[in-house]
Amino acid sequence: MTTTDRPPARPAAADPRVDVPALEELLLGRYADLRRSARAIVADPDFQKIEGQPVAEHRERVLAQLRRLESEHDVLRAFPSRHGGSDDHGGSLARFEELVAADPSLQIKAGVQWGLFASAILHLGTERHHDTLLPDAMHLQVPGAFAMTETGHGSDVASIGTTAEYDAGTQEFVIHTPFRGAWKDYLGNAALHGTAAVVFAKLITAAPGQPRVDHGVHAFYVPIRDPRTGEFLPGVGGEDDGVKGGLNGIDNGRLHFDHVRVPRTHLLNRYGDVAPDGTYSSPIASPGRRFFTMLGTLVQGRVSLDGAAANASKMALAIAVTYANQRRQFAGGTADEVVLLDYGQHRRRLLPLVAEAYAATFAHEELLAAFDEVFSGRGDTPEKREDLETLAAALKPTSTWAALRTVQTAREACGGQGFLAENRLTGLHADLDVYVTFEGDNTVLYQLVAKRLLGDYAASLKALQSDRGDLARFVVDKVADAALHRTPLVRAVQTLGDRGDARRSVGQLRDEATQRELLTDRVEAMVAQLAQALAPARRMSPEKAAALFDAHQHELIEAARAHAERVQWEAFTRGLARVEDPGTRQVLTWVRDLFGLTLVERNLAWYLIHGRLSAGRARTVTSYIERLLERLRPHAQDLVDAFGYGPEHLRAPIASGAEAQRQDEARAYLRSQRASGDAPVPEKHLKG
Amino acid sequence: MTTTDRPPARPAAADPRVDVPALEELLLGRYADLRRSARAIVADPDFQKIEGQPVAEHRERVLAQLRRLESEHDVLRAFPSRHGGSDDHGGSLARFEELVAADPSLQIKAGVQWGLFASAILHLGTERHHDTLLPDAMHLQVPGAFAMTETGHGSDVASIGTTAEYDAGTQEFVIHTPFRGAWKDYLGNAALHGTAAVVFAKLITAAPGQPRVDHGVHAFYVPIRDPRTGEFLPGVGGEDDGVKGGLNGIDNGRLHFDHVRVPRTHLLNRYGDVAPDGTYSSPIASPGRRFFTMLGTLVQGRVSLDGAAANASKMALAIAVTYANQRRQFAGGTADEVVLLDYGQHRRRLLPLVAEAYAATFAHEELLAAFDEVFSGRGDTPEKREDLETLAAALKPTSTWAALRTVQTAREACGGQGFLAENRLTGLHADLDVYVTFEGDNTVLYQLVAKRLLGDYAASLKALQSDRGDLARFVVDKVADAALHRTPLVRAVQTLGDRGDARRSVGQLRDEATQRELLTDRVEAMVAQLAQALAPARRMSPEKAAALFDAHQHELIEAARAHAERVQWEAFTRGLARVEDPGTRQVLTWVRDLFGLTLVERNLAWYLIHGRLSAGRARTVTSYIERLLERLRPHAQDLVDAFGYGPEHLRAPIASGAEAQRQDEARAYLRSQRASGDAPVPEKHLKG
CATH class of the missing domain: 1.20.140.10 (Butyryl-CoA Dehydrogenase, subunit A, domain 3)
Structure with missing residues (x-):
């Protein structure tokens, strides 16, 4: 079944050919133009990660990048047109996913600000929040944390410990952290930059003459820092999560609350409200269904991780395959050394991953379409929402695990070069690592x-x-x-x-x-x-x-x-x-x-x-x-x-042609030495 | 086949029990005392890695650690007793392997200095080198690089491009880099600290009246920097490899040579020598066997990576299993939440890796014994050398790949906590990553x-x-x-x-x-x-x-x-x-x-x-x-x-008992709330 010739490195005249520009267009999908314009942003060195940059500087750099994104670029597409957005949910995500090529920290910190913090105000709040709170969140006047996860509860959001008890006397909610495990944790923007947070807490209230009822998890808008001094507001405290395995451009941290009071109107009340007298009401009768509906509005996080993971895989493969097509090692029966991709094992390691990246890209395009259909309102039925959530829950794990495997295999396939930070692969692995456990383990x-x-x-x-x-x-x-x-x-x-x-x-x-x-x-x-x-x-x-x-x-x-x-x-x-x-x-x-x-x-x-x-x-x-x-x-x-990444996106010296140049120089040297008759005689020829 | 009860967290009275101290002793093996004393060094915070430390500081810190190791600790065991060592090859490696618990950069930089640079002088040189060059290398008066790998040739050492041509007129070797691909690369100590290098180059010489012959790869001692100024010596140049995916405590770099002259006596001449008149001689007639014999003296690098990888796996598992025995998430049919290790999937992820770590430890102990037998001279036959090399070539890939899988699985099993650098797992992955492609891909x-x-x-x-x-x-x-x-x-x-x-x-x-x-x-x-x-x-x-x-x-x-x-x-x-x-x-x-x-x-x-x-x-x-x-x-x-790592070695807050304390506090709070009758009524109870 196997031939005894190595397969050729380039298609022969009679072989089928790939129309690369057409295939690139197909892969870019329905949001091709938006993706291209996002890739143009990524090409600007000011948006690109500096490997090895100290954590404090990296954090400030990414905040500045967010501010530039907000002021110069089209980052508000997902928001309502009456607030200056474009009501374009799918297109907005497509753009954000491309930011992973600049710096995954930038993608994720943008995701925290616009995809989680502002998005929670949009999707869980109502018109009064859209008018009073949303513009500052959208325009980064208020960098915000999305305070859902706690040290003690990550995947099991329903069991969080933070409470928000309504005080009808003052018409306020009292946000409180009852024990250490209920500290909010791992929150982007919490360690330094955030001046407010959307805090998830169990809403407790009593209608007049009724007992206190725990209505389960709801979201509250809570100012946390004085924007002028950067100091925590009274009753709010926190900690820096410190250095992480990756994504160090984001200031993750912890928050806790000691009976912090916010006005009744700071409850993001689309799916549950409390009247001034303490009476609770909700358009969704079942507390379970209400909870899952609220969480369901946040599915875009999973959708965008699926897309970003596929993009990271494609970049890693573009780097490793390009290098494997230039790098030579060991003579393969002739005087000339063999190009890495001409080794059977090297093809076995890389090409199935290329196939997986294609599959992930096509699947993500369908996920994005399903997301846009639901969130645009064109097809917003409970069944379609459930299908969307199931699809995101199926694809996000698959593509994020594939990304780690792919990036790691690519790094190993590039040997020592793969371990140099300048060749991007180790940084991509470090940054993508947490994608497999956050936004849903x-x-x-x-x-x-x-x-x-x-x-x-x-x-x-x-x-x-x-x-x-x-x-x-x-x-x-x-x-x-x-x-x-x-x-x-x-x-x-x-x-x-x-x-x-x-x-x-x-x-x-x-x-x-x-x-x-x-x-x-x-x-x-x-x-x-x-x-x-x-x-x-x-x-x-x-x-x-x-x-x-x-x-x-x-x-x-x-x-x-x-x-x-x-x-x-x-x-x-x-x-x-x-x-x-x-x-x-x-x-x-x-x-x-x-x-x-x-x-x-x-x-x-x-x-x-x-x-x-x-x-x-x-x-x-x-x-x-x-x-x-x-x-x-x-x-x-x-x-x-056909993945469409240029040198300005890959930014890996080994994928730049430098290796081919080195190989050509070495082979030319050896050729000219042989031709000149100047080469020393190999000892083994002498003995033979 | 499956029961419908979860397995208990602790053995019942009738169950077999593990005698933990005895098992620990068994795992520590024949070098138990040496390993324990090395673990005592690791317990000193001055030797421990600071996660997130900027690269330049980390490099200086590790150099200072090496100097302390040299002056205060027993790091010269493998060297001859007449130079102050103990002729203890196996014991020396056992100690070095334990340094991975302090900082893998420390383990590898120590390996570069004593296991490669000084060791090459010892094993490839002869008495004159042992007397003139070895003491300074042993005592770190001369930090040295091991200049074998080139940008163009890693695994295929026989094809390196650097030449060392003998000039009988001056009785010198001329070390030369003929093209960019022949630059020495990825060398520890080359970017900053090294003042000399053992340079591998093709030895070219001509006996009187004979043509020039290429005798293949030999090792030469070459001073590279002025120790007072830190400047490169004339004809020597180089570059910093920059930030890497890990091991950033080591100053890896590149070196190149422009007709640099060293005395004839700087050839490390145990397996090949050149007489003043240019005549080449060797105790091994076959150039191929000579080459593999020279490389074979360096097998200890692979042996020690096998041991260090097994140690890294054991640390990661000690952290993840301890956390999994304390952390709770989701209620499991009762009011109380389930400890992670009581989930079937969690056991499936971690326990087979525990079994692998045991297997790797037992196998490494045998490898170390084989190594000691050959290197002590007790059993130094060509057959035993070949068996040792095959065993090292079999075990090093197996344990280093297992370490990456194990550390990554442990990191994921610890969720967000696993991603915090303070919990060690991301750092271990980053540092161990290159173990799978260096010292033999x-x-x-x-x-x-x-x-x-x-x-x-x-x-x-x-x-x-x-x-x-x-x-x-x-x-x-x-x-x-x-x-x-x-x-x-x-x-x-x-x-x-x-x-x-x-x-x-x-x-x-x-x-x-x-x-x-x-x-x-x-x-x-x-x-x-x-x-x-x-x-x-x-x-x-x-x-x-x-x-x-x-x-x-x-x-x-x-x-x-x-x-x-x-x-x-x-x-x-x-x-x-x-x-x-x-x-x-x-x-x-x-x-x-x-x-x-x-x-x-x-x-x-x-x-x-x-x-x-x-x-x-x-x-x-x-x-x-x-x-x-x-x-x-x-x-x-x-x-x-039974792996024997204390909190001073693991240094992971999540393996310290902090999580158990948080869980206990949360459960006590909920219990007392229920007992007081003060708890709000859950909404779903109300509706039901």
């Missing part, structure tokens, strides 16, 4: 996805039961794996079918429908098995039920991951369908196949155990991947060039 | 191991052929997989055997002999298949042969990895045999089983495809791992406590 988000998958499965069973009454058949078709696994009939059949015809088997793997079936079937089977395993929970005590869920937590997470990867594959396949140029379409089909089959290979044991692939066909998965890697080798540079 | 080292495995296999075939003549039978027994894979007979038999008795199947997996067989058989089968696939290379042109090897490069690397992991498993098993306390032995047996079965699970597809496990037994691998994780849960804290 990835592990927690995947569990949300799994619960939705289980819920949908239960609903479909119910529908089947009532509509057709043939549950038994459905179960036999879809859920029977557990019963079958000792006698893998499906596999036995396949083994016979495969015998003697590896080519047909590869042909099938290349088939879009086969890949879809393999990926889809796995998710469905995993969910069905989980549903079966967890069914007894309904008849158990809450404690035993929790323990049962816990025993299957790993499988829940794996099911969500499988779902998310399938979503990326489908988005890639839809993106591919929009490519018209035949050469580009051919190459991109190989990239999509590489993505799909890499997913299958990663879970090959599952496919074998569950009788979805015979041993023979499982082997062809790996050999077809090897063949795809060889086919894609001549197109590798085109594929990363 | 991991990918290159694994290929060395694979070539040795193939060589041994070929030799064993040859031996069989000449001794017994029954090659055919041997091939049928061991190599037949490729032919068998379409009709997996072995598996079919197992499937029948497993039917209906999952318990027996688990019993077998628990069996030491079964684990050994699974792990060993995989390596042997992979090597045999590779040998078969690569056999045609002998009849090919060098270029085609290189391409054939390249097409199998990924499999070569995977075979080496499988070998290295088996070596770790065997070392773990031997370590286990030395445990006398029955409770400790029981728990450690579970840890060893977890390690072995995690390796099997990671390669489950291979075992299925090659008919080594039936689908049914493959499932029991995973379910037995789950059972082991539950069994080990009550012992998790003991297992990381």
Whole structure:
């Protein structure tokens, strides 16, 4: 199956070619113009990270960058037009995601100010807040913290300890931190720059003559510092979170409140309000649904991390693939040394990650469209909101973990050069690291996805039961794996079918429908098995039920991951369908196949155990991947060039052509030495 | 198979217990006392890394630490007693490895000075160098660079461009850098502190009346800076490598030489010498073997990285497991919140890494013993040197990659706290990152191991052929997989055997002999298949042969990895045999089983495809791992406590008990609120 020639570095005349500008346009997506203008900002050295800059200076630099963004650039698109914005939610996020190329600290600090702090005023507040508080937040007159997470509670927001008790006598809320674990923590803008915060606290109030009621988490606008002196206001205290593993351009810190009073009107009251007499009201009756609706307005954080992570992966790959196409090491049978990307292992390390970056980009484009549809109001239904939240919860973990893997692999593929800060890779890893645990810990988000998958499965069973009454058949078709696994009939059949015809088997793997079936079937089977395993929970005590869920937590997470990867594959396949140029379409089909089959290979044991692939066909998965890697080798540079990053974005000396120049100089020297007859005789020639 | 109760956090009265002090002693190994005294040094805050310290200050701090180490502590053990050392090679490395707990920059800068620079003078030089140059290097009068790697050549040292041509007229060597790619690069001590360097260059000389001959890479002692002014000496130039992804306490830099002259006697001439008239001589006739012998003297770098990586993993796990035993998040069916380590996924993330750290520690202890045997001269044969080099080449990649995975997983398992520099994990990742590509790129080292495995296999075939003549039978027994894979007979038999008795199947997996067989058989089968696939290379042109090897490069690397992991498993098993306390032995047996079965699970597809496990037994691998994780849960804290790191080594606030205190305070507050009847009524109770 393997040839004994190395694949060529560039496509031969007869090979398909990638139309790089057209592919770049496709990847930039519907917000291509906005992305391009954001990339122009990133090209300005004043916005670019200085690696190794001391923390204090880095923080001030990023604040100054925010001020320049606000005054000179189009950063308020997501806000209402009556406040000078453009009501453009999707476009606004697309622009912010591109800032990661300048400095992830800039992306995230901008996200804190406009995506969280100002956005909470917009989405959780009402007209009075939009008129009185929003303009200063938008225009950075008030740098603000988004005070949700506490030292004691991150993912479990519902259990935060901060309280906001209404005092009808003064018509004020009393914001209070009852114990150390309830300090607000990890908040951008809290250590230094923030003069106000949106504080999440449990709203406690009593209607006249009624007992005090805890209405759960609500958001309050709380001034925290005197803007002239920078000192904390009375009752407010805090700490600097200090140096972090990355994102050191952001002044993360802690806040605590000792009976700090704010006017009643500082409750951001879109989803819950308190009348002057203390009576609570809400347009959403269920406290649970109200809580999730409030949190749901903040989904844009996850959406933008998904996009920024995909961008970071693409930059890292553009750097590593460019270097791998210039760098030579070890002679490969001839006098000349071999270019890194001509090594099989180097292709194995990098090219599947290129395929993943394509998949993440196409999937993110769909996430952004779903986000824009809901937030623009064009398609704002509870179902679409829920779909959007599930999609964000599926894609954000997938792309942020992929980014860490990709950046790290790229760094290792560049050897010592990869470890120099000037080549960007170590900085990207350090800064992106926290993306996998903030704005929803990835592990927690995947569990949300799994619960939705289980819920949908239960609903479909119910529908089947009532509509057709043939549950038994459905179960036999879809859920029977557990019963079958000792006698893998499906596999036995396949083994016979495969015998003697590896080519047909590869042909099938290349088939879009086969890949879809393999990926889809796995998710469905995993969910069905989980549903079966967890069914007894309904008849158990809450404690035993929790323990049962816990025993299957790993499988829940794996099911969500499988779902998310399938979503990326489908988005890639839809993106591919929009490519018209035949050469580009051919190459991109190989990239999509590489993505799909890499997913299958990663879970090959599952496919074998569950009788979805015979041993023979499982082997062809790996050999077809090897063949795809060889086919894609001549197109590798085109594929990363189409990411559209210029030297002003990558800013990595090793991706600048400097390495090619060094190699050319060294080879010219050796050539001229040989030609001159001046070269010393190698000792081994002498002895031989 | 899974219970519906969470496993307890602490062992019950009837459960086996770990004797923590005894296990700690076992892990500290034969150099326990030396390790303890090194850990006492690490406990001194003056030796500890300050996270976020600016690069320039960090570099000066580490140099000052080196000077203190030299003057106050026992850092010269590896040197000859006649120069004030102790001729204790193994013990010296054991001590250096412990410095990683203070600051990896300190470990590596000490390694540059004593392990590379001074060590090259010792091992590549002869008595005249030991008398004239070694004392100043040992006592840090001359901070030195180890100038081997060039910008253009890292892993392929034999192809470096720097030349050292002998001038018989002046009896000097002329050190010269012919092109940019031949600049020495990434050298510790080169940017600032080094006043001399051991420079590797191609030795060119002509015997009287003979042509000039290139005798390949040799080492030369070259002064580079005026120690009083810090300025480069005439003809020497260089650059600072600048900020790096980590290890910023080391002043890495570049050096280049413009016809710099050094006396003939500055050739470190143990393995090759030049007479005053230009005649070259060497005790090793083959230039290839001479080169590898010279490089082989530097194996201690790889040995110490293996040990330091295992130590970094253990520290990260001590931090993450301690935090996971205190931190609570989300209610688990009862009013109380669940401790992180009581989540199935959290155990899945951390405990297999604990098992890996144990395996790496036991394997490292054996590597250190092999190193000491060779370097002490007690067992210095060519075969033992080769075995030592292969073992180091197998273990260093395995443990350094494991360290990155472990530290990163620990960081994510600690959420936002893990991202704060004060909790050490991000710094450890940043500093350890380059361990996977320096002192031999991991990918290159694994290929060395694979070539040795193939060589041994070929030799064993040859031996069989000449001794017994029954090659055919041997091939049928061991190599037949490729032919068998379409009709997996072995598996079919197992499937029948497993039917209906999952318990027996688990019993077998628990069996030491079964684990050994699974792990060993995989390596042997992979090597045999590779040998078969690569056999045609002998009849090919060098270029085609290189391409054939390249097409199998990924499999070569995977075979080496499988070998290295088996070596770790065997070392773990031997370590286990030395445990006398029955409770400790029981728990450690579970840890060893977890390690072995995690390796099997990671390669489950291979075992299925090659008919080594039936689908049914493959499932029991995973379910037995789950059972082991539950069994080990009550012992998790003991297992990381036995690593022997105190708060002065871990220095992570989250591993200090602060989190337990915060949790206790919060729970006390909520309890007292409930008890007082003062708590507000939750809204959902009201509606219900």
